Amino acid sequence: MSDFEPKIIGFLCNWCTYTGADLAGTARIQYPSNIRVIRMMCSGGVDMVYVMKALLEGADGVLIGGCHPGDCHYQSGNFKARRRVAILKKILQQLGYNEDRVWLRWISASEGKKFANTVTEMVEYLKKLGPNPFKYTGNI
Amino acid sequence: MGVSIELNNISALKEILKESLENKVVDAVLGLFWDENKETVAYGMTKDVNILERLEVLCPSMPVQGARVVSNIKFTETPIRVLCIIKPCEMRAVVELVKLKQIMPEKLIFLSMDCGGALEPEKFKEFNKFGKDVVGEYLSCYENFSDFSYTSENYRFACRVCDRCVPKISDLRLRSYGKTKYLEALSDKGHKFLNETIKDGLKEMDFSSYEDSLKKIIDNRKANKDKERELFKKEINSIESFTRELSACIRCHNCMVNCPADYCKECIFRSPVFDHPSENYELWLERKGMIKLPSDTLLFHLTRLNHMSTSCVSCGMCETSCPVGIRLTRIFSFIGEETQKIFDYEPGRSYTEELPVATFREKELDKV
Ligand code: SF4
Ligand code: SF4
Ligand code: FES
Numbered sequence: 172m173s174d175f176e177p178k179i180i181g182f183l184c185n186w187c188t189y190t191g192a193d194l195a196g197t198a199r200i201q202y203p204s205n206i207r208v209i210r211m212m213c214s215g216g217v218d219m220v221y222v223m224k225a226l227l228e229g230a231d232g233v234l235i236g237g238c239h240p241g242d243c244h245y246q247s248g249n250f251k252a253r254r255r256v257a258i259l260k261k262i263l264q265q266l267g268y269n270e271d272r273v274w275l276r277w278i279s280a281s282e283g284k285k286f287a288n289t290v291t292e293m294v295e296y297l298k299k300l301g302p303n304p305f306k307y308t309g310n311i
Numbered sequence: 312m313g314v315s316i317e318l319n320n321i322s323a324l325k326e327i328l329k330e331s332l333e334n335k336v337v338d339a340v341l342g343l344f345w346d347e348n349k350e351t352v353a354y355g356m357t358k359d360v361n362i363l364e365r366l367e368v369l370c371p372s373m374p375v376q377g378a379r380v381v382s383n384i385k386f387t388e389t390p391i392r393v394l395c396i397i398k399p400c401e402m403r404a405v406v407e408l409v410k411l412k413q414i415m416p417e418k419l420i421f422l423s424m425d426c427g428g429a430l431e432p433e434k435f436k437e438f439n440k441f442g443k444d445v446v447g448e449y450l451s452c453y454e455n456f457s458d459f460s461y462t463s464e465n466y467r468f469a470c471r472v473c474d475r476c477v478p479k480i481s482d483l484r485l486r487s488y489g490k491t492k493y494l495e496a497l498s499d500k501g502h503k504f505l506n507e508t509i510k511d512g513l514k515e516m517d518f519s520s521y522e523d524s525l526k527k528i529i530d531n532r533k534a535n536k537d538k539e540r541e542l543f544k545k546e547i548n549s550i551e552s553f554t555r556e557l558s559a560c561i562r563c564h565n566c567m568v569n570c571p572a573d574y575c576k577e578c579i580f581r582s583p584v585f586d587h588p589s590e591n592y593e594l595w596l597e598r599k600g601m602i603k604l605p606s607d608t609l610l611f612h613l614t615r616l617n618h619m620s621t622s623c624v625s626c627g628m629c630e631t632s633c634p635v636g637i638r639l640t641r642i643f644s645f646i647g648e649e650t651q652k653i654f655d656y657e658p659g660r661s662y663t664e665e666l667p668v669a670t671f672r673e674k675e676l677d678k679v
Binding site (some may be wrong): 178219220223224227229240241247250251253254255256258259260261262265266267268275292302304306307308310311 | 351484552557600606614620667675679
């Protein structure tokens with residue numbers, strides 16, 4: 172298991188976490204390259220169907236990054252995202268699937284360091300957890 | 312405790328409906344009507360008092376979700392006043408669809424009944440066809456206050472475990488158990504209907520002994536539900552077991568089309584998104600070794616759970632519609648209970664309680 176490199180799909184809000192990730196890059200803060208980033212205009216635009224699609228296709232984890240509460244450019248996108256993620260996690264839990272493969276984090280445009288730390292932490296966590304069981308099933 | 316009228320039998324209710332049409336209190340009545348051969352029932356709407364003869368108010372069949380039928384008619388341009396006779400789970404779905412702005416309730420009056428449950432439509436038809444007096448037996452069970460549906464395998468699973476078989480929020484409630492029935496107004500609209508239709512006999516009544524007898528029936532169903540929930544949670548508790556349960560799914564979308572909570576016209580599953588190009592299949596073969604066909608059945612059900620389980624009214628219409636016998640009521644109703652609990656939400660309970668996915672609180676769900 173030691174050479175297992177988890178794949179993470181990141182749905183990052185353009186106004187905060189995505190810019191934060193950019194900042195981490197320009198400031199040359201090191202973080203693992205396991206994340207594939209998809210830029211969203213708001214965390215409220217992340218439909219859970221995207222998250223499940225990523226998991227069913229075999230991503231080991233999904234990171235949703237949005238603006239801190241009160242900072243969403245569309246007022247309430249992040250609050251709505253939080254409810255959707257809560258529902259998704261409850262469903263996964265009911266189906267005996269580790270809901271902690273999905274992370275929702277508030278990371279602002281200035282928090283390059285926090286972004287790098289979050290990805291590092293998530294990679295460590297997923298390494299311990301092992302590969303997503305969906306990777307090897309033909310059911311999508 | 313609302314104003315009620317005593318009915319000597321169920322035919323007395325029909326007389327009231329006839330009067331309401333003749334006196335133009337309503338323009339039409341919507342409910343379950345027999346076909347010409349008296350083999351089966353279907354939803355219909357009429358303003359003709361003669362056709363009302365074919366109406367069956369207490370009828371153990373649910374051929375389609377009543378809320379679906381109501382929402383399919385756009386009453387906006389021609390605002391006719393319709394009295395809609397639907398079961399309690401259909402009423403709960405009406406409430407959800409009103410909140411979703413799919414039903415404009417202003418001109419509609421909803422009559423619902425203390426419900427004894429329904430057979431699968433094919434059973435209902437088969438029994439009638441072979442001369443069994445299905446409705447007669449159903450009515451005599453009501454008269455004896457006996458609990459029929461939860462013990463008989465012929466009844467739909469959703470009905471056998473239904474502990475919300477009493478309408479809480481319709482305009483009119485038919486207290487259907489016992490020899491004498493009562494029609495009770497639960498809302499101002501219902502009250503107005505009774506006042507305009509019935510000349511005398513309206514009064515406030517005390518139903519405490521009725522409620523006591525009813526409670527026994529509901530408690531039985533509740534116990535049955537608890538037992539079935541436990542069995543379900545033991546059986547479907549992993550992705551493997553969930554996948555197995557869904558393995559026969561042909562993604563015909565019947566469950567979605569007939570579910571009252573799946574109202575969205577822009578549903579991704581009504582789009583060509585899942586007509587994958589053939590390269591995708593090659594990629595899946597490469598990565599996963601095999602691909603179950605039709606594809607995306609897991610994604611389909613997980614998406615429905617995510618998008619609508621907070622509004623699942625446990626009507627069981629999904630299961631009734633499934634051609635391959637997937638136990639969808641258990642999946643949606645039991646998992647739906649859990650997602651609803653997060654927000655202390657009960658679908659169909661109130662018109663003012665906000666839909667969980669349409670709102671938020673600034674301070675909540677800290678640990679998500
Ligand atoms: S009705 Fe049954 S077969 Fe059709 S999509 Fe739903 S679960 Fe699958
Ligand atoms: S998911 Fe099934 S039980 Fe729930 S509301 Fe839809 S049709 Fe009814
Ligand atoms: S704009 Fe960033 S979460 Fe809404």
